Amino acid sequence: MLKGQRKKDPGEAELLRWIAARTRLDPARFPIGPGDDAALVNAPQRRLVVTVDTIAEGVDFKLESATAHQVGRKAVAVCLSDLAAMGAEPLCLVASAVLTRGLGGSFVKGLYKGMESAAARFDCPLVGGDLTSWAGDVVITVTALGTPVAAKAVTRSGARAGDAVFVTGSLGGSIRGKHLRFVPRLAESAWLVERFAPTAMIDISDGLGVDAGHIASESGCRICIEAARVPVSRAAHQMAAEGGACALTRAVGDGEDFELLFTLPTIKADKCIRCWPFKTRLSLVGEAVEGEGAVLRHADGKEEPIDSEGYQHF
Amino acid sequence: MLKGQRKKDPGEAELLRWIAARTRLDPARFPIGPGDDAALVNAPQRRLVVTVDTIAEGVDFKLESATAHQVGRKAVAVCLSDLAAMGAEPLCLVASAVLTRGLGGSFVKGLYKGMESAAARFDCPLVGGDLTSWAGDVVITVTALGTPVAAKAVTRSGARAGDAVFVTGSLGGSIRGKHLRFVPRLAESAWLVERFAPTAMIDISDGLGVDAGHIASESGCRICIEAARVPVSRAAHQMAAEGGACALTRAVGDGEDFELLFTLPTIKADKCIRCWPFKTRLSLVGEAVEGEGAVLRHADGKEEPIDSEGYQHF
Numbered sequence: 001m002l003k004g005q006r007k008k009d010p011g012e013a014e015l016l017r018w019i020a021a022r023t024r025l026d027p028a029r030f031p032i033g034p035g036d037d038a039a040l041v042n043a044p045q046r047r048l049v050v051t052v053d054t055i056a057e058g059v060d061f062k063l064e065s066a067t068a069h070q071v072g073r074k075a076v077a078v079c080l081s082d083l084a085a086m087g088a089e090p091l092c093l094v095a096s097a098v099l100t101r102g103l104g105g106s107f108v109k110g111l112y113k114g115m116e117s118a119a120a121r122f123d124c125p126l127v128g129g130d131l132t133s134w135a136g137d138v139v140i141t142v143t144a145l146g147t148p149v150a151a152k153a154v155t156r157s158g159a160r161a162g163d164a165v166f167v168t169g170s171l172g173g174s175i176r177g178k179h180l181r182f183v184p185r186l187a188e189s190a191w192l193v194e195r196f197a198p199t200a201m202i203d204i205s206d207g208l209g210v211d212a213g214h215i216a217s218e219s220g221c222r223i224c225i226e227a228a229r230v231p232v233s234r235a236a237h238q239m240a241a242e243g244g245a246c247a248l249t250r251a252v253g254d255g256e257d258f259e260l261l262f263t264l265p266t267i268k269a270d271k272c273i274r275c276w277p278f279k280t281r282l283s284l285v286g287e288a289v290e291g292e293g294a295v296l297r298h299a300d301g302k303e304e305p306i307d308s309e310g311y312q313h314f
Numbered sequence: 315m316l317k318g319q320r321k322k323d324p325g326e327a328e329l330l331r332w333i334a335a336r337t338r339l340d341p342a343r344f345p346i347g348p349g350d351d352a353a354l355v356n357a358p359q360r361r362l363v364v365t366v367d368t369i370a371e372g373v374d375f376k377l378e379s380a381t382a383h384q385v386g387r388k389a390v391a392v393c394l395s396d397l398a399a400m401g402a403e404p405l406c407l408v409a410s411a412v413l414t415r416g417l418g419g420s421f422v423k424g425l426y427k428g429m430e431s432a433a434a435r436f437d438c439p440l441v442g443g444d445l446t447s448w449a450g451d452v453v454i455t456v457t458a459l460g461t462p463v464a465a466k467a468v469t470r471s472g473a474r475a476g477d478a479v480f481v482t483g484s485l486g487g488s489i490r491g492k493h494l495r496f497v498p499r500l501a502e503s504a505w506l507v508e509r510f511a512p513t514a515m516i517d518i519s520d521g522l523g524v525d526a527g528h529i530a531s532e533s534g535c536r537i538c539i540e541a542a543r544v545p546v547s548r549a550a551h552q553m554a555a556e557g558g559a560c561a562l563t564r565a566v567g568d569g570e571d572f573e574l575l576f577t578l579p580t581i582k583a584d585k586c587i588r589c590w591p592f593k594t595r596l597s598l599v600g601e602a603v604e605g606e607g608a609v610l611r612h613a614d615g616k617e618e619p620i621d622s623e624g625y626q627h628f
Contacts, residue, residue, distance in 0.1 A: 013622065032467060035532070037399035037516060038365035038460075040467045046360055050441060051352035052408040052457060056448050085351035094366040096455045127364060134370050136450045141410045143366060143457035146352075153346060153354045202351060218349070308327065 012131060015108050022116070023126070030092065030127050039127035041092055041145070049088035049146040049153055053079040057137035061180070068107045070180040072114025075140040078205070080122060080184035081258045085203035087154035087193035088146035090124030090186065098132045098139040111140070122186055149193045154262075159200035159219035163288040164269035168280050169259040171208055172236025172250035179256040188278055189260060196272050201262040206308075209252045211261055212294035213307020219263075222291030225252070225306070227298045231283045233257075252296060252306050263288055326445060329422050336430075337440070344406065344441050353441035355406055355459070363402035363460040363467055367393040371451035375494070382421045384494045386428025389454040392519070394436060394498040395572045399517035401468035401507035402460035404438030404500065412446045412453040425454070436500055463507045468576075473514035473533035477602040478583035482594050483573040485522055486550025486564030493570040502592055503574060510586050515576040520622075523566045525575055526608035527621020533577075536605030539566070539620070541612045545597045547571075566610060566620050577602055 016034075025033040032040035055075050057063060066074075076093060083090055095115060099108065108131075119126055124144070159165075168185055185203070192198055200219055204211045208230065212223040227248060236250035245253070264272060269284060276282045286297070294307040330348075339347040346354035369375060369389050380388075390407060397404050409429060413422065422445075433440055438458070473479075482499055499517070506512055514533055518525045522544065526537040541562060550564035559567070578586060583598060590596045600611070608621040 032400075032469060036469050036471075037396040038363045038402065038458075038467075040400070040462070041362040041364055043357070043360045043362055046357045048355040048357055048362070048459070049352045050355055050406070050408055050457075050459065052410050052442060052444050052455070054410040054412055054444050054446050054453075054455065056412055056446050056450070058450075059446060059448050082351040086346075086354070088352065092364070094364055094457055096366050096368040098368055098370055098453050128366060130366050130368050130455075132368050132370050132373060134373050134451075136370070136372075136453075137448075139368075139412050139450075139453045139455075141366070141368065141444075141455040143364075143408055144352075145362070145364065145459075148354070153352070155346060155350050157350075 012133065015105055016131065018109065019112055025125055025127065030125065033127050034129065039094065041127060043091060043147060045147050047148055049083055049086050049148060050143065051079055051082035052141060052143045053082065054139060054141040056139045063138070066180055068110030069114035071140065072111040073118045074180050075142045076115045076118035077182060077184050079142040079144040080118065080124065080186060081203040083144055083146040084184050084186045084189040084260060085201050087149050087189055087201060089149050089190060090122045091145040091147055092125055092127045093119055094128040094143050095126055096130040096141045098134060100138055101133045101135060149190045150197065154193060154198050154201040156200050156202050156215050156218040159215050159221055159263040159288045161221050161288055161290045162266055163199055163263040164266045164284055165223055165225065165263050165286040165288060167208065167231065167259055167261050167283050167285050169257065170231040170233035170281055171204065171257050171259065172233045172247060172254045173239045174254055174256040176235040176239065178235065182258045184258065185260045185280065188280055191277065192262065195275070196264055196268050198262040198264055201260060204257040204259045204261055205255055207253045207255045208261065209294055209306030210308045215261065215263065216292060216294050216307060221288045223286060223288055223294040224297050224303070225286040225294065227296050229283060229285045231281055326447065329419055330445065332423065333426055339439055339441065344439065347441050348443065353408065355441060357405060357461060359461050361462055363397055363400050363462060364457065365393055365396035366455060366457045367396065368453060368455040370453045377452070380494055382424030383428035385454065386425040387432045388494050389456045390429045390432035391496060391498050392572070393456040393458040394432065394438065394500060395517040397458050397460040398498050398500045398503040398574060399515050401463050401503055401515060403463050403504060404436045405459040405461055406439055406441045407433055408442040408457050409440055410444040410455045412448060414452055415447045415449060463504045464511065468507060468512050468515040470514050470516050470529050470532040473529050473535055473577040473602045475535050475602055475604045476580055477513055477577040478580045478598055479537055479539065479577050479600040479602060481522065481545065481573055481575050481597050481599050483571065484545040484547035484595055485518065485571050485573065486547045486561060486568045487553045488568055488570040490549040490553065492549065496572045498572065499574045499594065502594055505591065506576065509589070510578055510582050512576040512578055515574060518571040518573045518575055519569055521567045521569045522575065523608055523620030524622045529575065529577065530606060530608050530621060535602045537600065537602055537608040538611050538617070539600040539608065541610050543597060543599045545595055
């Protein structure tokens with residue numbers, strides 16, 4: 001791969017050569033990289049985690065406010081965040097870029113360098129790709145391959161009544177910049193999986209409430225989040241101060257935080273907090289109980305639905 | 315995966331449930347399918363072939379002349395054709411669909427059924443995906459995983475002076491319908507790799523001339539195609555009869571035939587032709603010689619460049 005489709009214009013062929021020339025792959029792990037019909041990968045084991053994510057101009061980024069480098073970086077990071085959510089270690093990536101005709105070589109190079117920087121941090125090289133030019137807006141799709149850190153991958157479906165509910169980082173207002181800058185929580189995920197075997201895990205892409213609802217519905221339990229324990233980001237506070245939704249509403253409802261939301265048997269909760277070795281904040285935000293859906297529990301004991309069913313009214 | 319990004323509209327969530335409900339995966343091979351952050355795949359071996367292809371509205375298909383089913387089918391077939399070119403057996407797929415807002419559920423269902431039909435034929439299930447709605451045109455990206463049929467994957471770089479050059483099927487005028495209907499040459503590829511170990515192989519997506527040029531440049535030899543031996547398709551003849559480029563020009567220059575172009579040591583050529591068990595046509599079209607580039611050799615002995623350098627003048 002890493003071929004241009006259809007009749008290539010000379011600029012496109014030159015770009016593909018530029019990308020192929022930059023690519024340095026360990027031949028023992030990646031005997032065939034960009035430049036052929038497909039890549040050949042020697043995986044460390046037969047169990048593979050596979051995920052695909054697309055980011056589209058005007059939906060996930062705007063070219064007025066994001067550089068090509070940031071767009072490339074985000075496209076990779078969003079996908080790696082899914083590997084983190086599964087408790088997987090990254091292996092390699094393939095990417096497709098659909099670019100507006102005339103964007104120019106410097107855009108493609110910036111995009112590629114952004115992808116490369118996000119990928120290199122996690123030793124997860126780009127091994128192939130596809131490049132298309134068209135009249136429409138920019139669309140970037142990244143597929144990531146990984147391998148499970150432990151014997152089992154971590155799903156959304158293993159939470160049980162009695163489990164403690166945790167979240168990494170702080171939430172809300174990601175649109176102020178975090179959505180372009182976040183680091184996928186791969187290190188935190190690997191540590192958690194190796195030492196504490198989370199019963200369920202998800203990365204927060206739709207928002208704390210909706211994603212807690214995903215764990216609830218897949219696990220067959222109810223996720224109660226204590227309003228007072230939700231880690232509200234500075235960006236959410238700032239946006240609230242400027243008017244509009246309150247900071248807590250943003251922390252619960254805003255998407256694209258790409259933090260980990262996970263559950264552990266309560267008996268492990270204290271030790272996890274004590275041993276946590278990362279600068280990344282870790283918050284015990286609630287518990288799984290019998291029932292269904294995700295709710296926010298206020299200080300007065302009142303519960304408010306926050307999953308996708310309840311979200312509209314929040 | 316198989317999550318909609320950002321805030322889902324209720325229709326999108328319903329579609330994702332429809333897809334998840336249709337999905338029947340062998341849990342021994344695919345312990346986790348659509349519906350989580352990523353899929354989990356038990357590959358038959360650690361060596362993986364990975365390829366990604368995108369098809370975009372207005373570039374690779376037009377919604378006035380192609381059904382949703384055909385678009386889905388093509389998106390998968392184009393990608394599987396790359397696995398065939400590498401001598402790989404399909405394992406599984408992930409897909410991303412970026413859809414024009416308002417296209418409606420029946421479009422998505424048709425698209426999905428088209429993907430499924432192309433995938434099911436080769437026992438290569440869709441294990442995950444991503445769905446995005448936007449104001450722009452339709453973009454479909456498919457990533458295919460496979461495993462090499464033999465000890466080595468077949469690259470573009472192994473052709474040697476003296477090798478015979480073969481092509482499957484007939485060429486040119488794919489735009490008349492074949493580009494939506496072609497069957498990836500996976501069966502032919504597996505047979506060839508197991509019995510005859512092609513020295514180089516590629517699928518014809520850019521056109522016979524340009525793709526022969528890829529083998530030439532990667533292998534460090536010259537590919538000579540005999541004009542009289544090029545298998546010209548009925549569509550190419552029909553289009554020529556209606557005016558414009560002659561049929562041979564179409565057969566050599568048109569893209570998207572998705573046939574196999576491969577090289578074998580000459581000593582194996584006769585036996586390959588004798589043993590060929592498929593209805594698919596097989597043509598010995600030329601030879602690899604010392605030198606560089608791809609050329610079309612006419613009956614009078616004159617040679618004309620047909621690779622991407624020469625193509626403009628053809």
